[in-house]
Amino acid sequence: MILLVGSTSSGKTLFAKQLQEYVTKGSVLPESDILTTIPTVGTNMSTLQISRKDAVDIRELGGSMAPIWRKYYKNADSVVFLVDKSNPQQLSAASILLFDMLTDHLLTDVPFLVVWNKIDSRNCMSSGYIKNILDLDLIKNYASQKIDSVECSSVTGEGFGSIVTWLKQL
Ligand SMILES: Nc1nc2c(ncn2[C@@H]2O[C@H](COP(=O)(O)OP(=O)(O)OP(=O)(O)O)[C@@H](O)[C@H]2O)c(=O)[nH]1
Numbered sequence: 001m002i003l004l005v006g007s008t009s010s011g012k013t014l015f016a017k018q019l020q021e022y023v024t025k026g027s028v029l030p031e032s033d034i035l036t037t038i039p040t041v042g043t044n045m046s047t048l049q050i051s052r053k054d055a056v057d058i059r060e061l062g063g064s065m066a067p068i069w070r071k072y073y074k075n076a077d078s079v080v081f082l083v084d085k086s087n088p089q090q091l092s093a094a095s096i097l098l099f100d101m102l103t104d105h106l107l108t109d110v111p112f113l114v115v116w117n118k119i120d121s122r123n124c125m126s127s128g129y130i131k132n133i134l135d136l137d138l139i140k141n142y143a144s145q146k147i148d149s150v151e152c153s154s155v156t157g158e159g160f161g162s163i164v165t166w167l168k169q170l
């Protein structure tokens, strides 16, 4: 089971939907066909057929459910952590949520993928700016987990190839 987490509106529901399109049809839905998402209350389950032989279960935990995310840690084989790269106000909170997970003993050996989402956005922050608040290179040095990171847009599908490659090597 992959846990898909991240602050409210970081894009988890759209990401999961577009990833499903990407693995089944080879491309994401065009922007004009993207329906509005509503904030996830509770969790959303989906199964991704990442290759002819392999399928992975993904459970999105709504951002507003963060206080009870921990209930799901014991079933996690890996964590995909989305950060909204266009939301400076949320970066500190995202950083704390990430630290909390990385220091939880239930997730000590679980691989993490940090996904910088919304790189299509006009307000996208530079990686240099982000590093002042959320220094992932530093975190990687101290964390017990294997942490990878990738940038993507759940609107255009940019970066989805690398994400599927990561899922396949799990
Ligand atoms: N421009 C842009 N908008 C995005 C992207 N991904 C998601 N969004 C938008 O961000 C908003 C929130 O997306 P959701 O997928 O509902 O966010 P969420 O993380 O599931 O939120 P919760 O369920 O409340 O935790 C929606 O308006 C999406 O269309 C992206 O890559 N680029």
Ligand SMILES: [Mg+2]
Pocket: 012, 013, 014, 038, 039, 040, 060, 062, 063
């Ligand atoms: Mg959601």
